Amino acid sequence: MSPSVPLQEMIRAIRSARTQCEERGVIQRECAAIRAQFRQADNGGRSHNLAKLLYVHMLGYPAHFGQMECVRMIASSRYSEKRVGYLGAMMLLDEKQDASLLITNSIKNDLSHSNQYVQSLALCTLACMGSAEMCRDLAPEIDRLLRASNSYIKKKAALCAVHIVRKVHELGELFAPAARSLLSEKNHGVLHGAVVLITELCERSSESLERFRKTVPDLVQIMKGLVISGYSPEHDVAGISDPFLQVRLLRLLRILGRNNETASDAMNDLLAQVATNTDSTKTVGNAVLYETVLTVLDIKSESGLRVLAVNILGRFLLNNDRNIRYIAMTSLQKIVGTDHNAVQRHRGTIVDCLKDQDASVKRRALDLSLALVSASNIRSMMKELLLFLSSCPPELRSQAANGIFTAAERYVRDETVPNLIQLITNTSELHCYTVHKLYRALLSDISQQSLVQVACWCIGEYGDLLLRGDCQEVEPMQVCEDDVLDALETVLQSHMSSTATRGFALTATMKLSTRITDNVDRIRSIVSIYGSCIDLELQQRAVEYNALFKKYDHMRYAKKDSTHFCCCGVILFCSVNSFAFNVILEPECEQLTMHVLTLYGLTL
Amino acid sequence: MIRAILIFNNHGKPRLSKFYEHYTEDTEQQIIRETFHLVSKRDENVCNFLEGGMLIGGSDYKLIYRHYATLYFVFCVDSSESELGILDLIQVFVETLDKCFENVCELDLIFHVDKVHNILAEMVMGGMVLETNMNEIIMQVDAQNKMEKSEAGIAGAPARAVSAVKNMNLPEMPRNINIGDISIKVPNLPSFK
Numbered sequence A: 001m002s003p004s005v006p007l008q009e010m011i012r013a014i015r016s017a018r019t020q021c022e023e024r025g026v027i028q029r030e031c032a033a034i035r036a037q038f039r040q041a042d043n044g045g046r047s048h049n050l051a052k053l054l055y056v057h058m059l060g061y062p063a064h065f066g067q068m069e070c071v072r073m074i075a076s077s078r079y080s081e082k083r084v085g086y087l088g089a090m091m092l093l094d095e096k097q098d099a100s101l102l103i104t105n106s107i108k109n110d111l112s113h114s115n116q117y118v119q120s121l122a123l124c125t126l127a128c129m130g131s132a133e134m135c136r137d138l139a140p141e142i143d144r145l146l147r148a149s150n151s152y153i154k155k156k157a158a159l160c161a162v163h164i165v166r167k168v169h170e171l172g173e174l175f176a177p178a179a180r181s182l183l184s185e186k187n188h189g190v191l192h193g194a195v196v197l198i199t200e201l202c203e204r205s206s207e208s209l210e211r212f213r214k215t216v217p218d219l220v221q222i223m224k225g226l227v228i229s230g231y232s233p234e235h236d237v238a239g240i241s242d243p244f245l246q247v248r249l250l251r252l253l254r255i256l257g258r259n260n261e262t263a264s265d266a267m268n269d270l271l272a273q274v275a276t277n278t279d280s281t282k283t284v285g286n287a288v289l290y291e292t293v294l295t296v297l298d299i300k301s302e303s304g305l306r307v308l309a310v311n312i313l314g315r316f317l318l319n320n321d322r323n324i325r326y327i328a329m330t331s332l333q334k335i336v337g338t339d340h341n342a343v344q345r346h347r348g349t350i351v352d353c354l355k356d357q358d359a360s361v362k363r364r365a366l367d368l369s370l371a372l373v374s375a376s377n378i379r380s381m382m383k384e385l386l387l388f389l390s391s392c393p394p395e396l397r398s399q400a401a402n403g404i405f406t407a408a409e410r411y412v413r414d415e416t417v418p419n420l421i422q423l424i425t426n427t428s429e430l431h432c433y434t435v436h437k438l439y440r441a442l443l444s445d446i447s448q449q450s451l452v453q454v455a456c457w458c459i460g461e462y463g464d465l466l467l468r469g470d471c472q473e474v475e476p477m478q479v480c481e482d483d484v485l486d487a488l489e490t491v492l493q494s495h496m497s498s499t500a501t502r503g504f505a506l507t508a509t510m511k512l513s514t515r516i517t518d519n520v521d522r523i524r525s526i527v528s529i530y531g532s533c534i535d536l537e538l539q540q541r542a543v544e545y546n547a548l549f550k551k552y553d554h555m556r557y558a559k560k561d562s563t564h565f566c567c568c569g570v571i572l573f574c575s576v577n578s579f580a581f582n583v584i585l586e587p588e589c590e591q592l593t594m595h596v597l598t599l600y601g602l603t604l
Numbered sequence B: 001m002i003r004a005i006l007i008f009n010n011h012g013k014p015r016l017s018k019f020y021e022h023y024t025e026d027t028e029q030q031i032i033r034e035t036f037h038l039v040s041k042r043d044e045n046v047c048n049f050l051e052g053g054m055l056i057g058g059s060d061y062k063l064i065y066r067h068y069a070t071l072y073f074v075f076c077v078d079s080s081e082s083e084l085g086i087l088d089l090i091q092v093f094v095e096t097l098d099k100c101f102e103n104v105c106e107l108d109l110i111f112h113v114d115k116v117h118n119i120l121a122e123m124v125m126g127g128m129v130l131e132t133n134m135n136e137i138i139m140q141v142d143a144q145n146k147m148e149k150s151e152a153g154i155a156g157a158p159a160r161a162v163s164a165v166k167n168m169n170l171p172e173m174p175r176n177i178n179i180g181d182i183s184i185k186v187p188n189l190p191s192f193k
Helices: A004-016 A020-039 A046-059 A064-074 A079-092 A099-111 A116-129 A132-147 A151-167 A169-182 A188-204 A206-213 A216-228 A243-257 A261-277 A283-298 A303-317 A322-335 A340-344 A347-353 A359-372 A378-391 A394-411 A416-426 A428-444 A449-468 A481-493 A499-512 A520-532 A536-555 A563-577 A587-600 B025-040 B083-101 B106-111 B113-123 B134-166
Strands: B002-009 B014-019 B049-051 B062-068 B071-077 B176-179 B182-185
Touching: A004 A020, A004 A046, A004 B106, A020 A046, A020 A064, A046 A064, A046 A079, A046 B014, A046 B113, A064 A079, A064 A099, A079 A099, A079 A116, A079 B113, A079 B134, A099 A116, A099 A132, A116 A132, A116 A151, A116 B134, A132 A151, A132 A169, A151 A169, A151 A188, A169 A188, A169 A206, A188 A206, A188 A243, A206 A243, A216 A243, A216 A261, A243 A261, A243 A283, A243 B083, A261 A283, A261 A303, A283 A303, A283 A322, A283 B083, A303 A322, A303 A340, A303 A347, A322 A340, A322 A347, A322 A359, A322 B049, A322 B083, A340 A359, A347 A359, A359 A378, A359 A394, A359 B049, A378 A394, A416 A428, A416 A449, A428 A449, A428 A481, A449 A481, A449 A499, A481 A499, A481 A520, A499 A520, A499 A536, A520 A536, B002 B025, B014 B025, B014 B106, B014 B113, B025 B062, B025 B071, B062 B083, B071 B083, B083 B106, B083 B113, B083 B134, B106 B113, B113 B134
Parallel strands: none
Antiparallel strands: B002 B014, B002 B071, B049 B062, B062 B071, B176 B182
């Protein structure tokens, strides 16, 4: 008797339970009964009990006590019991259980059974939960079945071989010859299995890949047969002949043609034919077209074919069916790195998809939009992305924000420091106030690079105003030269200061040498230390400043006001910081200026 | 590779769960609950693809589903499977079930879950698509069922006899049998049912 009848009674009993608690009670009673029956040695209704147990397992209740029963059932000679036993093995056993080793022998015997359905049960179970040891033991059997059996068994053996190769990579070598010969089969199921097996072998090892490249002509032939041949009722799905096999073949061709000119050439005609002849009004047609497009874009195809492929993707993007739009965006994502310009052409449609109702489509559109951001379209893209961020579903928010920040970092230049310095220079009435405030800020915290840079520049430029100390707007503070130099030195030596900040501080220190009178030696020593600094920029500055000290010391106080060194400082500043400042050139400074410029190798 | 095939109804009760990767029982139930939660939130006219939940493997895996009346058919696949192909496979699976069960409905799946497993085993093996031709699948399933029935042998005879009589269409019993000049009154027989 088939296991169904008592099983149905139990299912009816479970369904009639009105509450979860009642259901649990029913199931516990049933499980107890099943357990008791398992313990009995010989039992006519064994398969019923195991079937009941599997149903209970599906609902989520523990069923591990059925594992040994599975082993016993598999060893039975009756087909019905074997069937349930193998089903139980697939659901309850896995390689970590000890019981799984016990069924290895049963599987081995069943693989050579006279009845093909028993063989198929064994193959199915091995492919589902076979451990590495089991696979190693049984691989020769599978190889035998691949060569000499009927097509029903061959196709199952092929997929079983795929599982074995996944578990034990070295066994791929064993199956390669058999796989090759399977390509000449007529039965579509066997062909399908053979293609999957060859795909797995090629993905695992490059020698297999090389070997199977020689089969490209055969594969092209098979594919042509499918595409061109007339209506074949047994494999037809909505007008396309065996689309599943076509898709698998295209995928294998993709793997074989990648990075290989000869293989790619052999496929070009076929791919063009498939791309133009396939009917795209039904889902199946689109599945085949989609696979063709992916293949064309992945191998070394000729440019005309590539253009055709991207156009097909563009057509998909405008399709009414959301599924098609979703997969079009998935494939555009794959090629956005290599064919960036082609994808940019569809940017408008993609950005529109950000407003789609469907969360999956939105997610794809977001990924693709972030990938398409470039220096030329950043403004418009940001507008769209910010609009999206304000109304997007919560699970996409972090990704969108992250993307926007990354784009900002890459494309936006930080102009704060030069703009602020320009502002300060232009408001001469606030110089005193500014330098005092910034000095105080510098004393309290030197971690913010932009602030420190502006502060150092101001101290260097308006240090005399700072030292004079008489400013109306701020509370009076006595600042002596040592304090100022201490502050600048702290910035120079702090590990928090970036190289640019240190450059600012060094230049400021140098500029102070014209504004202060007592501590020139200190300045000279600070500057000379940096003459041997590891950083090239700082070293260069320090050496040149040193040279200025030595050669032009006599000119330091030639004029009471500091325009000379102001002008030198400005030129130095200009050249090393590339700010667009106006260079003030007074005739008296011309000689000095020319010296400085030759020092830098610059010409005005 | 297909990682799992789940069928559950509109309230999340599992009608079939087949995992091609090993998980503990608790994890399996959690996956079913999480998948139901993700899939039931979807509108009717959105696309049939979803990123997988955390438990089943995250964004590397996709959930491809179809909603038929009261049932959700969900296939959890990785990136090596063609999404549209799997969508077609679900269609072929449902059509096969329809042929095998004569206008399949949810009750058929509930009470004959082992048969559904057998049909599925002819289509997907070890996480890979085995056969997509509906007639071939049905042929094999029928042959296997026949084998099972023939094995039942003598022990199954009483049960088969009972079910045969229950289904028999008895013509209306005559009250009187008149043959020539003999008249027999037929007694009231108890009903077989």
